[in-house]
Amino acid sequence: MIIQPKTRGFICITSHPEGCAKNVQNQIDYIKSKSPIDGAKNVLVIGASTGFGLASRITSAFGENASTIGVFFEKPPAEGRTASSGWYNTAAFEEQAHKAGLYAKSINGDAFSNEIKEQTAQLIKKDLGKIDLVIYSLASPVRTHPETGVRYKSTLKPIGNTYTNKTVDFHTGEVKEISIEACTEEDIVNTVTVMGGEDWQMWIDKLKKEGLLADNFKTVAYSYIGPKLTEPVYRKGTIGKAKDHLEATAFTITDALKDIKGKAFVSVNKALVTQSSSAIPVIPLYISLLYKVMKEKNLQEGCIEQIYRLFKERLYLGEIPVDSEGRIRIDDLEMRDDIQEKVAQLWEEATTESLPEIGDLEGYKDEFFNLFGFNFDGIDYEKDTNEMVSIPGLQ
Ligand code: NAD
Ligand code: NA
Numbered sequence: 001m002i003i004q005p006k007t008r009g010f011i012c013i014t015s016h017p018e019g020c021a022k023n024v025q026n027q028i029d030y031i032k033s034k035s036p037i038d039g040a041k042n043v044l045v046i047g048a049s050t051g052f053g054l055a056s057r058i059t060s061a062f063g064e065n066a067s068t069i070g071v072f073f074e075k076p077p078a079e080g081r082t083a084s085s086g087w088y089n090t091a092a093f094e095e096q097a098h099k100a101g102l103y104a105k106s107i108n109g110d111a112f113s114n115e116i117k118e119q120t121a122q123l124i125k126k127d128l129g130k131i132d133l134v135i136y137s138l139a140s141p142v143r144t145h146p147e148t149g150v151r152y153k154s155t156l157k158p159i160g161n162t163y164t165n166k167t168v169d170f171h172t173g174e175v176k177e178i179s180i181e182a183c184t185e186e187d188i189v190n191t192v193t194v195m196g197g198e199d200w201q202m203w204i205d206k207l208k209k210e211g212l213l214a215d216n217f218k219t220v221a222y223s224y225i226g227p228k229l230t231e232p233v234y235r236k237g238t239i240g241k242a243k244d245h246l247e248a249t250a251f252t253i254t255d256a257l258k259d260i261k262g263k264a265f266v267s268v269n270k271a272l273v274t275q276s277s278s279a280i281p282v283i284p285l286y287i288s289l290l291y292k293v294m295k296e297k298n299l300q301e302g303c304i305e306q307i308y309r310l311f312k313e314r315l316y317l318g319e320i321p322v323d324s325e326g327r328i329r330i331d332d333l334e335m336r337d338d339i340q341e342k343v344a345q346l347w348e349e350a351t352t353e354s355l356p357e358i359g360d361l362e363g364y365k366d367e368f369f370n371l372f373g374f375n376f377d378g379i380d381y382e383k384d385t386n387e388m389v390s391i392p393g394l395q
Helices: 017-032 051-064 085-099 114-128 185-195 198-209 238-256 283-296 303-315 337-349 361-371
Strands: 042-046 067-072 104-108 131-136 142-144 151-153 163-169 174-180 213-223 263-268
Touching: 017 051, 017 085, 017 303, 017 361, 042 051, 042 114, 051 067, 051 085, 051 131, 051 303, 067 085, 067 114, 085 104, 104 114, 114 198, 131 198, 142 185, 151 185, 163 283, 185 238, 198 213, 198 238, 213 238, 213 303, 238 263, 263 303, 283 337, 283 361
Parallel strands: 042 067, 042 131, 067 104, 131 213, 213 263
Antiparallel strands: 142 151, 163 174
16 A cells, blocks of 8 residues: 555554664664674563664664564554554564574563563563563553553643643644643552553563573663753653652662672663654653754764663673662763753744744654654655565564
8 A cells, every 4th residue: 555644643643664664774774883782692672662662672683683572562554554663663673683693573462461471471481591681661651450450541740730831733833832730649640550660570570480580680661851841741740750660660670689680770761752752742842952952962862872872881881870869871961961051042932933943843753754664765655565564573
């Protein structure tokens, strides 16, 4: 079929298999252009199909020659309907990994469930024996608790007071004010249940109980802090409470891994255009200003540059550098004073009229459509393409 972008609200409901393959290939090429990493040999990535998780899988495979198992929740294609982009990303990743002689298998299903944890444990046992690294990169608006069957929904709300600030609809370029009402107590509990550390811990507990974790095992989950500007809706909002919980869970997990000298870390990553961040109010305006400033200073990084740096310059150094809270920081460039001062100044000036000049709205849009395989040079989007792509190592 001929596949064009079709947006609904903030998401794109179609994706292009060749474009997704190009996106993956670009990331593989980047990793191959860098010096190899002496790191893990067997890696499990939970949330492996898009964003930071996909970049983690690519870095593991093509940067460290690791065998990888990827877990994700993606929609397969149907006749006349495209798959979700993470499906096509994974198909392309596995094809390249297999060509390079690398082990790569995938599991598509709800990572929060006991069934998917069990299936993953069995696959590790059968094929890899033990794993040395688990990357936890889930971003989900809902979680069905495996013990109670209760379905929790996360929210992106401020705590205490209504928050009013500017935002941009990046599809139209309109900058306008939005107000987000303060959350309830229940919103906090729900958001922590979905995006906090409980499920991460359940994964590690399960894998440890099955004897699948190698000595010196490491696990890393991803977090975000960001600037003062977005604090009420991000770090001091409901999602921030979940990130606090995730960060605290790193210590709990480390304690439980003492006998195998295992360690759990949270890595604080940079703000980037992903399917998840596009859905957060205010953040797209911040990102479009941030990108402009970081590109001007030649400091811009995407997911793959971030994760390469995480592995090469943090995770596999003898002593892992962390901040006063024990967190790995790869948001160091974003958080630099000169960058943040400039973004704060541009924030004041941002209007529908000025944003195309002072912000990187085009860059934002371009990256957004890239997530779904669109806007890539060298791909003919008028041409018929086969949507029925399968993932070679899907279990
Ligand atoms: P993303 O939407 O690109 O990726 C989410 C992944 O989770 C996908 O692979 C998806 O298939 C998988 N997933 C979602 N629900 C699932 C489920 N129930 N079962 C199995 N898999 C499921 O998101 P992202 O932006 O890469 O976010 C990953 C992590 O990085 C999150 O913890 C996020 O908070 C964090 N982070 C993001 C940013 C940012 O700016 N995007 C910055 C710092 C940290
Ligand atoms: Na991810």
